[in-house]
Amino acid sequence: MKIKNIIPYVILLNRTSLANIILPSGKEVPKSLLHYFSCQTGNTVCINGNGRSCHYEYISYCESPDIQIEKxxxxxxxxNFPPSDFCKLINESCQYINIYVPEISDNDVYDLDQYLSCGYNDSICQYGNYNGCKKVLDKCWGKYPVKDCRNLSETCDNIYKQYNDEVAIFTPDNTRLPKPLTQYFGCLLGDISCKREETKKCLDHYTICNPERQSELIEYINNNDEIDYLEPNDYCDKHKKACEYIMEYNNSFNSRYIYDLEIYECEINTQSCYYGKRSSCRMAYSMCESKYPNDACNKLLSKCNEIDQLYQSYNLLYTPSGAEVPQPLLKYFDIENGETAAKSCLQEYSLYCENRDQTKYINLLSNYDIGDLNYLEFCFVIKEFCGMLNSTSEKESINTFTKKTTLNTSKWQIKTKKLTTKLQTITKKPTITRWQAITKKLTTTRRSFTANKYYSKLFSSKTTSSSKISFTQSSTYLKKRPNYY
Structure with missing residues (x-):
């Protein structure tokens, strides 16, 4: 009795036509065994099932005390094979089922219904179809039009959403997150800005766990079938862990990062968005060089360079430690008196950064686009920036710097000339002063002076005790910083 009918749904997931398949020995797979090679590319459930069925067939025919020649x-x-030699051919064919990887066909890419053939609760079938769909998708990019691969990708995602075990996300302490909390884990690999935004959304919703909102929490849990089995404290514990894990979690890398360049577009053109896309694009390119065609990698690199240019157009000012000053802090340049500006700056530092907690972090993200900095970095930069404003020697320079000069100030002209001649020296020898700017054209206005991409030494290397910090210390601090949110 043949076993090929034991798993009927597996047999239905076949390829429309099967060419001759050559085994490693150079022999051809017998036509009567070709049905075992009919699975979708990558459908491990189907492939493993067919492999077991084939092996069982080999045992039933060939490992009996006497080979059943007549049967x-x-x-x-x-x-012309003798029965004993044919049994060897069956055995080799069965072993080759799990190794055989066919080229994808048009049917694999365009017949999307075949991937949605499982029952809603048939998790084993869904698992097989999902693996097959993803395997075909990996081979689709670069070979078929992007729009067709994108349609296939959406089909794979639909299976992914149905297959609960595959969707499950576990935190480092092996806590399985309820399905509603997995919505915060959809960012591109390496997109820090997206992760930060999702963290903000997660923490914002986490406020439902505050004691004064207990009735809302209970109602929310009872009305959600996917979490109604949880006690309020248990749900809040999982929610908190989810928010803390977003920045650490990474989705898996796939070929879409190489070929579908539209994923690196920003819906809203902000520094934060460009930073996130830039990080993701560069990470994808680092994985591209050794695995994908040069043409595809070069196109990806061009896209990364394009994003770099857009991102760098926002880079205006750096602190002595080399950290970029977020744009919202530049408002303090509009205050004529440096001491007043410093006090206002320190008040903001106190509001968001003293005794850091999740509530303050939510308020911070609600009011500011903090660019490429995380919570701890932003607090470090704002304190350092306030110290710069509080410097007596620099306070006078700030006033000069922020005013539009209408007179020919010879001292300023001499200063800008010295800056021009020292640009190369400064970039090669990072003797960090109390202030750095990125400059391309040295002018007397703050906005044009801080607009471009070369470091310039703007003020004297003399520092005051209120904001003294060495380049080595600050760099070490930033490298060793913990990953807060």
Missing amino acids: ISKDFDIG
Whole structure:
């Protein structure tokens, strides 16, 4: 009795036509065994099932005390093979099922219904179809039009959403997150800005766990079928862990990062968005060089360079430690008196950064686009920036710097000339002063002076005790910083 009908749904997931398949020995797979090679590319459930069925068939025919010559001759077209040699061919064919990887066909890419053939609760079938769909998708990029691969990708995602075990996300302490909390884990690999935004959304919703909102929390849990089995404290514990894990979690890398360049577009053109896309694009390119065609990698690199240019157009000012000053802090340049500006700056530092907690972090993200900095970095930069404003020696320079000069100030002209001649020296020898700017054209206005991409030494290397910090210390601090949110 043949076993090929034991798993009927597996047999239905076949390829429309099967060419001759050559085994490693150089022999051809018998036509009567070709149905075992009919699975979708990458459908591990189907492939493993067919492999087991084939092996069982080999045992039933060939490992009996006496090889059943008449039965083999009746059920198989053995040609000129002696029964013992044909049994060896069956065994080799069965072992090759799990190794055989066919080229994808148009049917694999365009017949999307075949991937949605499982029952809603048939998780084993869904798992197989999902693996097959993803395997075909990996081979689709670069070979078929992007729009067709994108349609296939959406089909794979639909299976992914149905297959609960595959969707499950576990935190480092092995806590399985309820399905509603997985919505915060959809960012591109390496997109820090997206992760930060999702963290903000997660923490914002986490406020439902505040004691004064307990009735809302209970109602929310009871009305959600996917979490109604949880006690309020248990749900809040999982929610908190989810928010803390977003920045650490990374989705898996796939070929879409190489070929679908539209994923690196920003819906809203902000520094934060460009930073996130830039990080993701560069990470994808680092994985591209050794695995994908040069043409595809070069196109990706061009896209990364394009994003770099857009991102760098926002880079205006750096602190002595080399950290970029977020744009919202530049408002303090509009205050004529440096001491007043410093006090206002320190008040903001106190509001968001003293005794840091999740509530303050939510308020911070609600009011500011903090660019490429995380919570701890932003607090470090704002304190350092306030110290710069509080410097007596620099306070006078700030006033000069922020005013539009209408007179020919010879001292300023001499200063800008010295800056021009020292640009190369400064970039090669990072003797960090109390203030750095990125400059391309040295002018007397703050906005044009801080607009471009070369470091310039703007003020004297003399520092005051209120904001003294060495380049080595600050760099070490930033490198060793913990990953807060």
